[in-house]
Amino acid sequence: xxxxxxxxxxxxxxxxxxxxxxxxxxxxxxxxxxxxxxxxxxxxxxxxxxxxxxxxxxxxxxxxxxxxxxxxxxxxxxxxxxxxxxxxxxxxxxxxxxxxxxxxxxxxxxxxxxxxxxxxxxxxxxxxxxxxxxxxxxxxxxxxxxxxxxxxxxxxxxxxxxxxxxxxxxxxxxxxxxxxxxxxxxxxxxxxxxxxxxxxxxxxxxxxxxxxxxxxxxxxxxxxxxxxxxxxxxxxxxxxxxxxxxxxxxxxxxxxxxxxxxxxxxxx
Numbered sequence: 001x002x003x004x005x006x007x008x009x010x011x012x013x014x015x016x017x018x019x020x021x022x023x024x025x026x027x028x029x030x031x032x033x034x035x036x037x038x039x040x041x042x043x044x045x046x047x048x049x050x051x052x053x054x055x056x057x058x059x060x061x062x063x064x065x066x067x068x069x070x071x072x073x074x075x076x077x078x079x080x081x082x083x084x085x086x087x088x089x090x091x092x093x094x095x096x097x098x099x100x101x102x103x104x105x106x107x108x109x110x111x112x113x114x115x116x117x118x119x120x121x122x123x124x125x126x127x128x129x130x131x132x133x134x135x136x137x138x139x140x141x142x143x144x145x146x147x148x149x150x151x152x153x154x155x156x157x158x159x160x161x162x163x164x165x166x167x168x169x170x171x172x173x174x175x176x177x178x179x180x181x182x183x184x185x186x187x188x189x190x191x192x193x194x195x196x197x198x199x200x201x202x203x204x205x206x207x208x209x210x211x212x213x214x215x216x217x218x219x220x221x222x223x224x225x226x227x228x229x230x231x232x233x234x235x236x237x238x239x240x241x242x243x244x245x246x247x248x249x250x251x252x253x254x255x256x257x258x259x260x261x262x263x264x265x266x267x268x
Contacts, residue, residue: 001084002117005077014075015124016131021142022120028215031141035148035214038137039188039223042150048189050160051148052199053212054167055182059143060119061111063126064175065089068112071126088118130170136163141215161199168202180204186212188223236266 006024009015020026042049056062068089072082092108112119120142131138136149136159147167149160171178178201185197185208199206211220211227218228243258250258 001081002121005081005118005121008077009125012076014128016128016140018131018138019124019128019140021140021144022124028141031139032215032217035139035146036219036223038148038150039219043188043190043223048151048187048191048194049148050151050157050197051146051186051188052160052164052206053182053184053186053214054145054147055179056143056145057177057179059176060114060123062176063112063123064110067174068122068126071129075125075128077125085118085122089113126174127176130167133166134163136160138163144215146214157195157197164199164201164206180206184209184212186210186219186221188219188221190222232266236263239263239266 015023020028020031039049039051065086069082069086072078072085077085089112092113093105094108095105096103112122123143127140127143130140130145134147136147138145138147145167147160147163149156149163151157168178170176180201183201183204183206185199185206187194187197187208197208211218213219218225218231220227240259240263243255243262247254247258
């Protein structure tokens with residue numbers, strides 16, 4: 001089922017090219033390369049880039065089933081395939097077990113089943129239209145979303161807020177709530193004089209940050225990598241010291257295995 005739907009999506013170019021999560025030929029690296037290249041070109045040309053960072057709250061568990069099936073029908077996934085997916089989502093229950101105590105069973109009325117092959121693909125289809133009517137550059141990776149615009153004229157300062165409002169209205173319509181505590185504004189510029197940014201997500205003011213860990217890389221407001229390198233090297237050093245203290249008397253082979261398994265991956 002996954003292969004058939006994926007072939008249909010690729011053949012008809014349905015998935016937005018701005019989505020890099022859970023897709024063949026797309027990854028964290030492709031997302032980072034495209035985004036960082038845009039920001040670096042803006043710096044080279046002497047301009048600033050304002051980035052709005054979004055994060056959905058319990059994204060995979062929040063998708064309403066009826067709205068998902070409506071979107072599938074709109075995209076051309078109909079008939080027996082749609083009926084099969086409806087059955088795949090229906091009649092699921094869950095309960096909580098803690099030691100010897102357990103709750104009663106309750107029906108699962110929303111969300112795609114996590115740990116399944118088809119779940120991530122259904123999620124991509126549900127958020128696929130979030131890029132519609134957005135004038136700024138927008139990039140998606142699974143349940144993460146960034147929106148950014150190069151600031152060239154005074155009018156560019158207001159454009160990100162308009163697009164943020166569009167995303168907020170989309171989230172209300174499709175019942176996908178943003179986690180405002182993980183939504184931020186980051187301005188990339190090497191100019192000392194930076195105007196104050198005020199962006200609202202609904203009634204919540206987005207906090208302005210000087211750096212943000214995005215897809216495993218800490219992006220700083222000056223697009224230099226000192227903070228990222230220091231963070232990684234400090235993590236690797238702490239792990240190495242832990243290994244030294246705890247396997248001091250082990251064989252060289254065990255020490256090499258511990259280093260290549262626990263320390264080197266951070267640096268790579």
